[in-house]
Amino acid sequence: TTIMALQYDGGVILGADSRTSTGAYVANRASDKITCLTDYVYLCRSGSAADSQIISDYVRYFLNQHTIQLGRPATVKTAATLVRELSYQNKSFLEAGLIVGGWDKYDGGSIYAIPLGGTALKLPFATGGSGSSYLYGFLDQAWKEGMSKEEAEALVVKAVSLAMARDSGSGGVVRTVVINEQGVTRNFYAGDKLPLW
Numbered sequence: 001t002t003i004m005a006l007q008y009d010g011g012v013i014l015g016a017d018s019r020t021s022t023g024a025y026v027a028n029r030a031s032d033k034i035t036c037l038t039d040y041v042y043l044c045r046s047g048s049a050a051d052s053q054i055i056s057d058y059v060r061y062f063l064n065q066h067t068i069q070l071g072r073p074a075t076v077k078t079a080a081t082l083v084r085e086l087s088y089q090n091k092s093f094l095e096a097g098l099i100v101g102g103w104d105k106y107d108g109g110s111i112y113a114i115p116l117g118g119t120a121l122k123l124p125f126a127t128g129g130s131g132s133s134y135l136y137g138f139l140d141q142a143w144k145e146g147m148s149k150e151e152a153e154a155l156v157v158k159a160v161s162l163a164m165a166r167d168s169g170s171g172g173v174v175r176t177v178v179i180n181e182q183g184v185t186r187n188f189y190a191g192d193k194l195p196l197w
């Protein structure tokens with residue numbers, strides 16, 4: 001898997017490849033690893049498909065309850081704290097690297113990386129999964145504060161497709177989810193639409 005998220009001047013953009021593998025076998029070449037937690041908060045999943053699914057199921061349930069009791073939408077920070085709590089308290093059983101990203105009226109667009117051990121890191125951009133090894137240096141150089149939505153989306157698609165080209169654990173299509181005050185937009189970039197280099 002290659003997953004990433006980055007902040008831009010109005011919100012966040014989440015990106016992921018679509019390969020689910022068991023060893024060298026590709027079990028699903030069109031997986032959707034960017035999962036809804038609330039109307040304005042999404043989760044990028046890597047690691048065990050089963051573990052990451054069950055964590056997202058629990059957090060979606062808890063956030064739904066929380067929204068009803070609170071009478072207003074949950075914040076990105078709250079969603080990230082719930083993901084971290086499940087990940088940390090069950091760290092010996094779970095194998096899931098997660099990135100929470102979304103928009104709320106208190107912090108605007110925000111991103112939290114929750115790697116295997118269950119720590120939560122608030123960051124302007126984050127990457128995860130097996131393909132992330134190929135992206136840390138690239139993103140350190142390519143990410144800039146206050147990018148436009150178009151610049152940010154182009155960077156996400158370029159980064160994920162570069163990792164897909166080199167990482168055998170990543171492949172398929174590039175999926176993105178844009179989240180800002182106006183709402184959520186899902187995009188899809190098939191192999192023939194990707195930059196080769």
Ligand SMILES: C#CCCCC(=O)N[C@@H](Cc1ccccc1)C(=O)N[C@@H](CC(C)C)B(O)O
Nearest residue numbers: 001019020021027045046047048049050129169
């Ligand atoms: C189908 C099936 C059985 C397992 C599928 C399964 O979890 N594959 C994993 C790799 C893995 C991980 C840990 C144990 C075993 C196999 C996988 O493809 N993970 C991708 C993300 C998830 C959300 C799709 B990515 O991290 O590569």
